[in-house]
Amino acid sequence: MKKIEGMIVANGAKIGIVAARFNEFIVSKLVSGAEDALLRHSVNPDDISVAWVPGAFEIPVVAKKMAMSGKYDAVICLGAVIRGATSHYDYVCNEVSKGIASVSLESGIPVMFGVVTTENIEQAIERAGTKAGNKGYDCAMGALEMIDLMKQL
Numbered sequence: 126m127k128k129i130e131g132m133i134v135a136n137g138a139k140i141g142i143v144a145a146r147f148n149e150f151i152v153s154k155l156v157s158g159a160e161d162a163l164l165r166h167s168v169n170p171d172d173i174s175v176a177w178v179p180g181a182f183e184i185p186v187v188a189k190k191m192a193m194s195g196k197y198d199a200v201i202c203l204g205a206v207i208r209g210a211t212s213h214y215d216y217v218c219n220e221v222s223k224g225i226a227s228v229s230l231e232s233g234i235p236v237m238f239g240v241v242t243t244e245n246i247e248q249a250i251e252r253a254g255t256k257a258g259n260k261g262y263d264c265a266m267g268a269l270e271m272i273d274l275m276k277q278l
């Protein structure tokens with residue numbers, strides 16, 4: 126049986142990050158976590174590009190542009206969607222997750238889902254560098270692993 130798995134290595138990887146400015150207090154921590162993971166795994170700072178969009182709903186279209194450009198080996202999508210008083214949360218979460226997944230399938234490159242979708246601000250803070258870790262860091266590690274895995278297929 127042949128086991129195929131990716132190593133968490135830079136190997137000159139070029140990374141695009143799409144970050145939503147809505148709830149920037151949270152998202153900035155996700156971006157910092159992703160950058161920290163990439164830099165500490167020897168990704169060249171010049172090979173990391175961060176595009177800021179107004180909100181999570183705008184992530185997929187920019188992620189698609191990056192993914193289809195051929196300039197990036199992976200795209201990391203970061204945002205924070207926090208439930209409010211209406212059903213708007215559900216529509217945003219559904220479309221963002223579907224959109225990001227379709228970009229990855231359409232482009233053939235790893236597009237990581239680093240949008241925290243939470244019931245309240247406390248849950249978002251927990252996932253942005255406190256007791257539940259940092260989703261940006263996790264997505265960056267996953268991106269490097271996926272890049273290396275895809276090269277072996």
Ligand SMILES: Nc1c(NC[C@H](O)[C@H](O)[C@H](O)CO)[nH]c(=O)[nH]c1=O
Pocket residue numbers: 145147148179180181182183204205206207208217
């Ligand atoms: N409520 C949140 C939003 N809403 C804004 C949308 O993402 C979008 O920018 C707007 O509907 C215009 O198209 N965005 C988040 O990222 N997080 C939220 O909690």
Ligand SMILES: CC(=O)[C@@H](O)COP(=O)(O)O
Pocket residue numbers: 206207208209210211212213214215217
């Ligand atoms: C996730 C959202 O869009 C949400 O923050 C909007 O809040 P509200 O549902 O109270 O309008």
